[in-house]
Amino acid sequence: MGRLAKVGYNKLLTRLILVAPLLGTTSESATPAILVPPAGFNDVRLAERHGGGCSETEVLIMPKYIILAAAFMLSVPAYAEPARIIIARHAEKGTKYALCDMGTERAKALAAQYLGRGATAPLFPAGHRPDAMLAMTMHTIDTITPAARSWNLPVIAYAIIPAKDEKDEEVDQEENQRTQEAAHDVLMEPTYAGKNVVMVWEHKRIASAKLEKKFFGALVTLRQLLHLDQVAAVPATWPDQTYDYFWIVDFAPGNLVPVSFHMLRQEFSAPFNDLPANGWEEGDTAHIKAGCKD
Secondary structure, rough: OOEEEOOOOOOOEEEEEHHHHHHHHOOOOOEEEEEEOOOOOOEEEEEEEEEOOOOOOOEEEHHHHHHHHHHOOOOOOOOOOOOOOEEEOOOOEOOOEEEEEHHHHHHHHHHHHEEEEEOOOOOOOOOOOOOOOOOOOOOHHHHHHHHHHHHHOOOEEEEEEEEOOOOOOHHHHHHHHHHHHHHHHHHHHHHHHOOOOEEEEEEHHHHHHHHHHHHOOOOOHHHHOHHHOOOOOOOOOOOOOOOOOEEEEEEOOOOOOOOOOEEEEEOOOOOOOOOOOOOOOOOHHHHHHHOOEE
């Protein structure tokens, strides 16, 4: 299965869109990626990575406004809340950029049971399908890719790939910015109005009382940015060792504050029934015993 590459830059801070459907790519062995940089950066690039290595192939460079016009046909942003946002944490990780074997199995299981075409227990309202799938890091991209491919959907990734010598404080600021941009787009862009959106994210950027305290006065988590802090029973922090939950958030037209919220534990049937399914705050070290990283 092809995976997204780190493309030609020591530090890549960009919104990334997997657009095989848009470009007519039919290969099952690789998923192209168009990188749409933030304001002030004028090029976008197309690249591939195969297998576990990182072989970089720059395929396309063109002005970003062409991609934005062709891919989205967006008008001026307006308040346009989605119907439902499904939030999940990335699956178990093996390295800084890749999932471990258990995480790869969880990604497949998520597609087979909850998020993919033909899922046995779909999380979308009856008669509906996902309209957009968003991610932010390599782990989150790899987690959602099997589900996205089953629908022939692009994965829109507000991506950050830090340089080796980048300080933690700089990474924090960049991840804050990308999370803010994603939340803004989901709640404001007309393309998401009344839609079903899946967001696979880093858990500390979903909910973290510690992070919110560190950046007091700023909105840095999805809990804050999607106004979940105004909804009863929403946890203040996503536990470090909890990989197996969804947050399902519903909106009503004209209301940026969610009208309902509930958590759902991922419980898989065969052949994925050996994946950990601990309680919300129970903590589980099965992933460590399996060779994954904390």
